[in-house]
Amino acid sequence: MTNEVAIIGAGLSGLTLALALHQQGIKATVYESRASPLNIGGAVMLSPNALKVLDALDLYQQVQSRGYNFESLEFLKSGGELIETYEFGSNAKYGYQANRIYRHELIDSILSDVLAKGISVVFNRKYLRVVEETNDHVIWESTDGQKSEAMLLIGADGIHSSVRKHIYPEIEPKFTGMAGITAAVPATQVVYPGGKIDKPLTFISKDKGAFVIAPQKADASEMFFGKQRPIEEQTREGWEKFFADKESLVKFLQTDAEVFGEVAISATKSIPHDKINVWPFYVIPPLQTWASDKRRVLILGDAAHAIPPSAGQGINQAFEDVYMFALLLAEAKRGKVKLEEALGTWQSYRQDRIGKVLELNKQIDLRRMPAPPIGSQPQHEVPKQEFDLSWLYEPDFKAEVETWVTMMNN
Ligand SMILES: Cc1cc2nc3c(=O)[nH]c(=O)nc-3n(C[C@H](O)[C@H](O)[C@H](O)COP(=O)(O)OP(=O)(O)OC[C@H]3O[C@@H](n4cnc5c(N)ncnc54)[C@H](O)[C@@H]3O)c2cc1C
CATH class of the missing domain: 3.50.50.60 (FAD/NAD(P)-binding domain)
Known part of the structure; x- marks a missing residue:
């Protein structure tokens, strides 16, 4: 046997x-x-x-x-104000x-x-x-x-x-109805008024979702960025078509960039098609x-x-x-x-x-x-x-x- x-x-x-x-x-x-x-x-x-x-x-x-x-992620309001820091590693602690x-x-x-x-x-x-x-x-x-x-x-x-x-x-x-659309550009293309981007940052807008940006490659010479969007479930051919339509994906990444400021405008200005990726969230x-x-x-x-x-x-x-x-x-x-x-x-x-x-x-x-909207009851006590x-x-x-x-x- x-x-x-x-x-x-x-x-x-x-x-x-x-x-x-x-x-x-x-x-x-x-x-x-x-x-x-x-x-x-x-x-x-x-x-x-x-x-x-x-x-x-x-x-x-x-x-x-x-x-x-890197050691942490930062979450910021779309205007750049820090909401919170989330630890993702630490030499000293772990x-x-x-x-x-x-x-x-x-x-x-x-x-x-x-x-x-x-x-x-x-x-x-x-x-x-x-x-x-x-x-x-x-x-x-x-x-x-x-x-x-x-x-x-x-x-x-x-x-x-x-x-x-x-x-x-x-x-x-089961498809969750959401997909992540991401891309990467040379770090030199990105202008960030807040200083050097040395860790992943997520800018959150009340009504336009979130814009994530992060350094990548050992020398941080590349900046990754992305957003999520609701989308209906596709067949395999449908996803392939969605992925192949790079112009639409670029357009999606550029839409509302001004909400997240200079960092999103500069990052999405010119996006190489071969650096675009799609992650449909299945569970x-x-x-x-x-x-x-x-x-x-x-x-x-x-x-x-x-x-x-x-x-x-x-x-x-x-x-x-x-x-x-x-x-x-x-x-x-x-x-x-x-x-x-x-x-x-x-x-x-x-x-x-x-x-x-x-x-x-x-x-x-x-x-x-x-x-929640002002005046409405918060549904949960959010721990701080x-x-x-x-x-x-x-x-x-x-x-x-x-x-x-x-x-x-x-
Ligand atoms: C675009 C995208 C981005 C992601 N980003 C992140 C991230 O940033 N962080 C994170 O934690 N997770 C991320 N994930 C999730 C992460 O990729 C998965 O959790 C991880 O890949 C799971 O690894 P796995 O080896 O279990 O499965 P897979 O990576 O799916 O590997 C399965 C392997 O099995 C093979 N296979 C399938 N069927 C058969 C078969 N019948 N016979 C033989 N071989 C077969 C496939 O070809 C494949 O090589 C991402 C996923 C996607 C799609």
Whole structure:
């Protein structure tokens, strides 16, 4: 019988999982439907909880040098008055600054390491379905008709996951009705009367939404910016058409720039089409379980949970999923705990943290919503104190696992 762990999807979750398992001496193969990992463009922001995982996998130095390092985000009124500062990292408090890195740079760093370690990545192999699942193995089929056996099949195949269908045949991702439209220009193009932009800034207008701008690339030579807009759900062809119509996207980014002042006017003046990106926000409902009944098929990353963008935790939580999973699976492989127990603990630990992130998202949205009209009753008491984010940025995954294993063996 095979000992192999089959990972479906060579995205950030799948590739990082392969590395984390390799570190624990567990053999895994990654299967990716495309000819290379999906690169949906743009950059992601990494917070200390994810950077700690990358550090444990010896990837932190690369990431730190390839991305832009900063510590906080600022939220301002459209006129420039500071509303609040939100911590995204801190060398002094958590041992890591935050890092904004191009997705392709991050994938490249991780994939190079995966290949250097001799981990097998099979491209152009698209998962289709599970053919057979027993209490100790799973046989799955790809669209080319090949059948393979694995000890565990892990769906790291994103929000539109096909592996999830094995556990939840009915669930489809739901479009939220909003999409982020973003772009990037040379930093020299941007004029900011408030001084140098050295951290992500979000300008909030009462009736025109928000304009986000952030330095990116290691030397901050580029400025990213973007806005969100309501939009009806599109078919795949519809999204492709929407994305291809660069002139309309430029126009959207330029509309109401004067509301946000010189910074938005200068940033949006001339926008290179190849730097435009669209992020339609899809979600899936909270799932009770991330494993099949027989526990041989699991999902993680975006396949298991979709986190709205407010706290910037989408990819950061996926890194937590994979690292914790590898640590717990290793304990089961060493015979210290049963596989079922390890998987159960993994899921409850991770779901607990995801739940807290979703609650944090809610609190953030509440604070940043426009104030209610004068004279009307505020619907909620909005807390004014700073967020305490140490629970989010300072997890000690190894200590959690050690404590649990000790408890299980006493
Ligand atoms: C435009 C955009 C911008 C974003 N910006 C941010 C950000 O700033 N910060 C943040 O935290 N998050 C951001 N996100 C969300 C973030 O990208 C996701 O949380 C993250 O990519 C999830 O990683 P994943 O590996 O789980 O899934 P994915 O990145 O979706 O990777 C899934 C992989 O599985 C492969 N695959 C799919 N189906 C199959 C199959 N049947 N067989 C084999 N392979 C398959 C895909 O080709 C892909 O390579 C953004 C998302 C988008 C779309």
